Amino acid sequence: MIGISEIEAAAERIAGHIVRTPTVPSPGLSALLGVPVTAKLELLQRTGSFKARGATAKLLSLSAAERAAGVVAVSGGNHGIALAMTAADLHVKATVVMPRSAPARAVEIAEAAGAAVRLTEDMDGAFSLVTRLRDEGLTLVHPFDDPQVVAGQGTVGLEFAEDAGELTDVLVSIGGGGLIAGVAAALRARRPGVRIWGVETEGATAMSEALTAGGPVPVALSSIVSTLSAPAVSQLTYDHVSALVDEVLVVTDREAVQGSLQLADHAKLWTEPAAGCLLPAARHVLERVGDGARLGLVVCGGNATTGDVMAWAGRFGLL
Structure with missing residues (x-):
């Protein structure tokens, strides 16, 4: 707790x-x-x-190696925006996975901040892809399980x-x-x-x-x-x-x-x-x-x- x-x-x-x-x-x-x-x-x-708070707390807690690996997150919109903007401020490469149902504006903001945005057909697919990217070496910034x-x-x-x-x-x-x-x-x-x-x-x-x-x-x-x-x-x-x-x-x-x-x-x-x-x-x-x-x-x-x-x-x- x-x-x-x-x-x-x-x-x-x-x-x-x-x-x-x-x-x-x-x-x-x-x-x-x-x-x-x-x-x-x-x-x-x-x-x-509010998502900027958790994303910032997590990114500032990462080791140099974890930052260097780049970070990845799954998002319905707001967590992705927060991670993209916070990672840009801290000079960390970010990948954001969103379902196609995510607001188009959220995708635009994340991309404008410099994140690589990956779109999936649904939220289940987004969570599956982010798990695979984590297993490939990116540092996961989970939207709530952290x-x-x-x-x-x-x-x-x-x-x-x-x-x-x-x-x-x-x-x-x-x-x-x-x-x-x-x-x-x-x-x-x-x-x-x-x-x-x-x-x-x-x-x-x-x-x-x-x-x-x-x-x-x-x-x-x-x-x-x-x-x-x-x-x-x-x-x-x-x-x-x-x-x-x-x-x-x-x-x-x-x-x-x-x-x-x-x-x-x-x-x-x-x-x-x-x-x-x-x-x-x-x-x-x-x-x-x-x-x-x-x-x-x-x-x-x-x-x-x-x-x-x-x-x-x-x-x-x-x-």
Whole structure:
């Protein structure tokens, strides 16, 4: 299990390489949901998502030989962007493997940063290819199955705990579980009374299915939200969520896209559906906890173009 000391060490290591993103009360979301809402704005991170934290923590921990070998990562979009940009800053050669469903903008950004991008037909194929490239000698920077990465993502929770006012419930999106594992570890140490809720979309339910099964299991992926689409969680992230998170909620793709539109309208935030899913989940939380809730939302990323969101909105009849 990742402890607060590992997260504090990661925070010290990555300081100067990442942005301490704003933690702000949101009057618009508070009015929309009817309770005080505070948002941690990781979409303002230097790579457009929290992923820069874990990628930086991992790259800075590598030996000279591991750096010289070059690094490789599998990604639905944001981890690939983060690895590409961080590797470029540290003069490390990077390869990023993404499924063709990854946002075109993510591929463009990774390539512009100097990474070699390899595309596969689906996420299962992406994980298979990255495993082969690792076996051929590249240094793997896993998006969530790595203690250094989880500790890096945990710095989000460390900052949230330090910068937010009173909170009763914090909501965090789940793909492979690296973000919520780190955030939960930090919050349990710094704000032990806060309830922690994970959020997935239908068709990307690796963590909720793992909790039902008692451990990581492969899942079928069909969600449009590629940045949450992990074919399985890891034992590392499962252990943290099963021990530290109150519950994992599942919302539909349509609700996630609608959440992104509402975040734009009410919070003036341009988010991807991986963050938009927090709003419908927040309504479920409020139904369960009743009066007196003070919500915290980890707004994980904003790497979706206007065209992406409008296309999804049109598909679901939200325009």
